[in-house]
Amino acid sequence: METRDLGIEIGEEKIKVKLLWEDAPNICQILWDNLPLESSATLAKICNHEFMVQLPFNAPLENIQPSIPGSVGWWPVRQNVNIWFGDLGPTGPLGPTALFGQIVDNIEGLFSVAVKTWRKPGTRVKFYKITE
C-alpha cells in the first residue's frame, strides 16, 4: 500500500514527516489536498524550540496529545503548523496540541535553521507530498 508522508523544506534543510492518518485523518486530508504549499516560518518567542508556519486553510482539532521533540501539530486559532524540534523546557507549549505528524528524518537540521530564523524571521518553507 502506498504511504503518504509530508516533505518540508525549511531554509536550506529538508525534513520528512510521517503523517498520522489514523489519529488525525481530517487534518492530514485537508493538508494533503492543499499540497504543495509555500509559506514562511517564525520561531516561537516563549515556547522554546518551536517553528510556527501559517497555512491558508482551516482544519479541526483532533488527536490532542502532549508534544515531544519531532512532533508536528496544528493550532487552529492561527491556522499554524507547529514543528517542535528540541527541548521544550519549562516554558514549552501551554498544553496538549492537535498532533498530526512526527519527524522521521533530519530533525537535527532544524537547529541551524532555527538560529537563522531567530536572527532573521520569515524563513521560506515549502510543504510537499512524499509517496512511496
Add this chain to the structure above:
Amino acid sequence: MNKDVKRVSELLEKKFRENWLKEPEDVKRLRIGQVQGTYRQIASPIIYAESETREMVDYLWLLIDLIKEDKCDINSAKNTITCFLEYKLNKWSAWYKIEEITVLFKEVILAMEKSTNKEEILSLLIPLQMFIGKVNFWLDASIPWLSLSAVFEISLLDKQ
C-alpha cells in the same frame, strides 16, 4: 447570500492571498520606520501594532467559535464585531498608519449590517481573521526580537 456580504467575503480572501508571500505596504511602512511614536522613535508603533493584531486574531477566533456553536445570538455577534472593528479602525489608522486594513474594516462593518444569518457573518469573520493573522505574521517577522532582547539585557545592567 446577500451580494454585498459575498463581495466583501471574496475581497477579504483576495487580499489574504495577495499578502501570502508579499509583505503588505502597511507593514513595510512600519518596518522601514516611516511611522513614528513619542519622540519620533520608531519601535513602539510596530511593537504595538504586532501585539494588537495578535490579540485581535485570538479574540476573533473565540468569537467565531461562539457563533459556530450558537452560543451568541446574531444581533449580539454583529454589535460586538462592529464595536471591535470601529475601535481598532480608528486607533490603528491614527497610531500605526495602517490603511489597507482599516479600509477593509469599513467594508466589513457595512457588510455586517446587511448580514442576516450565522453563515453570512461567518463568511465575513473567517477570512477577516485569517487576513489579520497574515498581517500579524509580517509584523512579527519584522521585529528584531534578538536585538531587542540584547538591548533589554544591557538596560538591566544599568539598574544593578
